[in-house]
Amino acid sequence: MSALHVVFKVGSAEYAMPAADVLQMESYSGATPVPGAAPFVAGIVQVRGRVVPLLDLRARFGLPAVESTIDRRIVVGQHDGRPVGLLVDSAREVLDIPEEHFRPPPQMVADEAAGLVKAVAQIGPRLLMLLDFAKVIGQETLDGSHE
Amino acid sequence: MTKRVDLGDFVEAFLGEAEDLLRALSANLLTIEAGLREGRQNPRALREAFRATHTLKGLAAMVAIEPIVAIAHRMESLLRAADAAGGRMTLPAADLLLGATRELERRVESVAKGKPAQAPPPDLIERLDALERPEADGARRASRLALEPAIAGKLGPLEHEQLARAVAEGRRVVRADFTPSPGRSEAGLNITSVRERLSRVAEIVKVVPRSVPATEEAPGGLSFALILVASGSDEEVAAAAGIAPQELVTLSPAGANVLDADALLAAPVEDELDEGRSGDGFQRGNVVRVEVSRVDEAMERLSALIVTRFRMARAVAKLAERGVDVREVAGILAENGRQLRDMRAAILHVRMVPVAEILERIPLLVRGLRRATGKQVKVVMDAGSAELDKAVAERLFPAIVHLVRNAVDHAIEPPDERRAAGKPEEGTLTISCFERSSTQLELTVADDGAGVDRERVAARAGVSPPESDAALLELLCRPGLSSRAEATHTSGRGMGMDIVRRVAVDELGGEVQMRTRPGHGTAFTLRVPLTISIVESFSFEAGGQRFVVPVAMVEEILELDRSRAVRAPSANGREGVSLFERRGEVVPVLDLQDVFSLPRDGRAPQKALLVRRGGEPIAFAVDRMLGQQEVVLRPLEDPLVKKVGIAGATDLGDGQPTLVLDLAALGGAALAAAETGYSA
Numbered sequence: 001m002s003a004l005h006v007v008f009k010v011g012s013a014e015y016a017m018p019a020a021d022v023l024q025m026e027s028y029s030g031a032t033p034v035p036g037a038a039p040f041v042a043g044i045v046q047v048r049g050r051v052v053p054l055l056d057l058r059a060r061f062g063l064p065a066v067e068s069t070i071d072r073r074i075v076v077g078q079h080d081g082r083p084v085g086l087l088v089d090s091a092r093e094v095l096d097i098p099e100e101h102f103r104p105p106p107q108m109v110a111d112e113a114a115g116l117v118k119a120v121a122q123i124g125p126r127l128l129m130l131l132d133f134a135k136v137i138g139q140e141t142l143d144g145s146h147e
Numbered sequence: 148m149t150k151r152v153d154l155g156d157f158v159e160a161f162l163g164e165a166e167d168l169l170r171a172l173s174a175n176l177l178t179i180e181a182g183l184r185e186g187r188q189n190p191r192a193l194r195e196a197f198r199a200t201h202t203l204k205g206l207a208a209m210v211a212i213e214p215i216v217a218i219a220h221r222m223e224s225l226l227r228a229a230d231a232a233g234g235r236m237t238l239p240a241a242d243l244l245l246g247a248t249r250e251l252e253r254r255v256e257s258v259a260k261g262k263p264a265q266a267p268p269p270d271l272i273e274r275l276d277a278l279e280r281p282e283a284d285g286a287r288r289a290s291r292l293a294l295e296p297a298i299a300g301k302l303g304p305l306e307h308e309q310l311a312r313a314v315a316e317g318r319r320v321v322r323a324d325f326t327p328s329p330g331r332s333e334a335g336l337n338i339t340s341v342r343e344r345l346s347r348v349a350e351i352v353k354v355v356p357r358s359v360p361a362t363e364e365a366p367g368g369l370s371f372a373l374i375l376v377a378s379g380s381d382e383e384v385a386a387a388a389g390i391a392p393q394e395l396v397t398l399s400p401a402g403a404n405v406l407d408a409d410a411l412l413a414a415p416v417e418d419e420l421d422e423g424r425s426g427d428g429f430q431r432g433n434v435v436r437v438e439v440s441r442v443d444e445a446m447e448r449l450s451a452l453i454v455t456r457f458r459m460a461r462a463v464a465k466l467a468e469r470g471v472d473v474r475e476v477a478g479i480l481a482e483n484g485r486q487l488r489d490m491r492a493a494i495l496h497v498r499m500v501p502v503a504e505i506l507e508r509i510p511l512l513v514r515g516l517r518r519a520t521g522k523q524v525k526v527v528m529d530a531g532s533a534e535l536d537k538a539v540a541e542r543l544f545p546a547i548v549h550l551v552r553n554a555v556d557h558a559i560e561p562p563d564e565r566r567a568a569g570k571p572e573e574g575t576l577t578i579s580c581f582e583r584s585s586t587q588l589e590l591t592v593a594d595d596g597a598g599v600d601r602e603r604v605a606a607r608a609g610v611s612p613p614e615s616d617a618a619l620l621e622l623l624c625r626p627g628l629s630s631r632a633e634a635t636h637t638s639g640r641g642m643g644m645d646i647v648r649r650v651a652v653d654e655l656g657g658e659v660q661m662r663t664r665p666g667h668g669t670a671f672t673l674r675v676p677l678t679i680s681i682v683e684s685f686s687f688e689a690g691g692q693r694f695v696v697p698v699a700m701v702e703e704i705l706e707l708d709r710s711r712a713v714r715a716p717s718a719n720g721r722e723g724v725s726l727f728e729r730r731g732e733v734v735p736v737l738d739l740q741d742v743f744s745l746p747r748d749g750r751a752p753q754k755a756l757l758v759r760r761g762g763e764p765i766a767f768a769v770d771r772m773l774g775q776q777e778v779v780l781r782p783l784e785d786p787l788v789k790k791v792g793i794a795g796a797t798d799l800g801d802g803q804p805t806l807v808l809d810l811a812a813l814g815g816a817a818l819a820a821a822e823t824g825y826s827a
């Protein structure tokens with residue numbers, strides 16, 4: 001079994017997300033900040049008419065902010081009926097990754113990523129980290145209560 | 148001094164009623180037209196159309212919209228004549244009336260936009276005036292027959308015509324009554340055999356069964372009146388009917404026993420009218436026409452109730468903190484909360500209109516397009532019982548119109564092309580919809596036309612042909628893109644797909660999808676929310692960011708005079724809240740950019756928005772006001788962005804979301820923060 005994955009870069013690391021969980025990818029031209037939201041929430045963006053929160057993955061991973069480049073992309077994923085955009089440094093590839101390539105993340109990676117990485121896959125010389133989208137966007141239900 | 152009567156309210160009422168009347172008018176005219184194409188007259192639809200024009204004329208006269216009166220009057224006169232002629236209409240007349248209906252619609256639309264109604268097109272008036280009135284003569288002659296109203300009323304327009312023709316040709320119209328009985332039956336005489344025997348000596352126009360008092364002669368209490376145009380002699384006809392020649396009633400030519408023609412016709416007509424009226428009464432008896440603004444008013448009152456409940460809940464929480472047993476009150480509060488939610492749902496339900504009603508205007512539109520393009524198109528509509536919020540429906544309708552126009556103009560091929568492609572000459576346009584979930588409607592406009600030409604669209608856009616339908620749709624939605632070289636009369640230049648997307652996606656927060664197959668057709672699917680909140684709002688700028696706030700929430704927009712503001716002392720060394728006096732009230736002023744921690748651009752805010760929180764005034768200083776407009780409020784449900792003071796987001800037309808603020812809630816939180824020295 002293999003599945004298509006969207007591959008994107010944040011900082012120097014490469015991440016993957018099952019294409020089935022990705023609603024769409026858009027170029028980034030700024031977000032509307034939402035006062036009072038968490039620091040890693042870049043704001044809200046309108047993607048094809050839908051208003052979704054945008055998570056700045058650099059901020060989410062504790063990386064320093066950088067000048068915006070034209071490569072920056074919004075990867076809109078969906079979990080449990082919640083569409084959320086992820087702001088990434090670049091997203092260019094869709095790869096077909098066999099299931100058996102994924103291994104549990106090494107302890108060090110798991111600790112550092114605070115459980116945001118589900119698994120890692122070795123594709124040739126590249127190490128792809130499978131993002132735990134649900135954890136990234138927070139395990140909160142829509143009415144604001146914690147699970 | 149005489150008091151001037153303000154027509155404004157009447158115009159509102161007129162518009163509401165006129166829309167319904169026009170819908171009824173065009174639906175009935177279309178029914179008549181469709182019937183005529185198959186050689187059928189439809190007196191009932193004609194009567195309804197007559198009634199609609201009559202009422203519309205009266206209403207328009209009340210609010211003094213002369214052009215509508217002028218057109219409706221002529222339509223009414225034409226329809227009245229046709230009605231008097233037994234409900235007969237000709238195709239050219241039906242056609243002209245449909246054209247006139249369109250002109251009426253245009254004028255009603257203008258009035259709805261607050262513009263004066265355009266003068267009626269002179270050629271239309273001329274043609275309406277010139278149109279030959281249906282030969283009421285023929286019908287009159289027919290009705291000059293000595294027929295009991297009860298029987299005359301059973302005759303349809305075609306039968307009246309048949310009788311009129313017979314009379315005009317000098318043939319005899321007679322009536323024979325046949326009453327079945329066991330004795331006659333034994334003699335082989337029953338209604339079937341009588342019909343058959345009569346058919347040899349007469350033209351049977353109508354057989355009218357009647358109930359009669361049960362007697363020895365008529366043991367079944369049943370008799371048949373046979374209206375005949377005799378070809379044989381009276382004796383022959385009577386013999387065939389199994390009656391004596393003297394029992395035969397001669398109805399023509401007009402003799403001394405002739406009833407007044409109008410009385411004859413009027414009797415059944417009045418009956419029918421009454422029947423119609425009671426029918427309407429039954430349908431309308433359960434329906435109340437309500438202006439949307441009244442429903443909105445109810446909703447606003449409900450919002451006030453909800454706020455009060457929140458305050459009550461807080462008061463109860465305070466009591467609980469003091470150790471008071473509030474379990475019973477808390478239970479009641481929870482119940483109250485559920486009731487308010489149900490109440491809100493009930494009010495929202497009032498605003499829902501059947502989608503079928505919205506689509507009623509589509510057949511008339513397609514009819515016009517058919518004539519303009521010379522294409523043959525039939526419309527199949529299935530809206531089921533789906534309903535939409537009135538506000539959504541109003542916004543969605545222009546998008547549906549665009550899609551329908553595109554389908555007829557661009558997608559469905561001319562008859563010869565279709566024939567060559569092995570398709571039926573008549574194209575099919577299907578509009579269907581269903582409630583996809585409790586919050587979303589899915590509406591599909593599909594045609595069996597040529598499909599979207601990928602290569603041509605790509606060439607016009609100057610890109611390589613897109614592979615997926617989604618990518619093709621993206622191209623089609625580029626503003627100003629047209630897949631046709633020349634502008635058409637009906638669609639104008641461009642596909643208008645950008646408008647469809649603008650409405651469905653940007654305004655309503657829905658989605659547009661497209662499936663297209665070369666040679667087989669195209670289907671556009673719109674998914675839109677069943678309800679939206681439309682809020683009249685102020686837009687303004689603070690800290691370099693744009694925001695909007697509902698007008699209803701703002702009590703006043705103040706000019707900020709800093710020299711009159713006093714800074715309250717603060718215990719924790721931070722800047723205190725500014726206070727100023729307004730009409731004897733002390734009003735705290737908060738800089739919105741501080742509350743939101745937005746960058747300062749150096750200039751001191753000039754304006755402040757005064758809101759009330761639980762009766763207490765709070766002013767928010769903002770950089771400048773931008774304007775006032777209706778916005779579609781989209782709630783922000785995601786916990787990542789659902790924050791105090793933010794009611795939702797909207798699109799002011801730049802494709803970027805703008806935050807809609809709840810300044811009252813924000814004020815409460817900010818003041819509490821200022822008091823405790825904790826930044827919001």
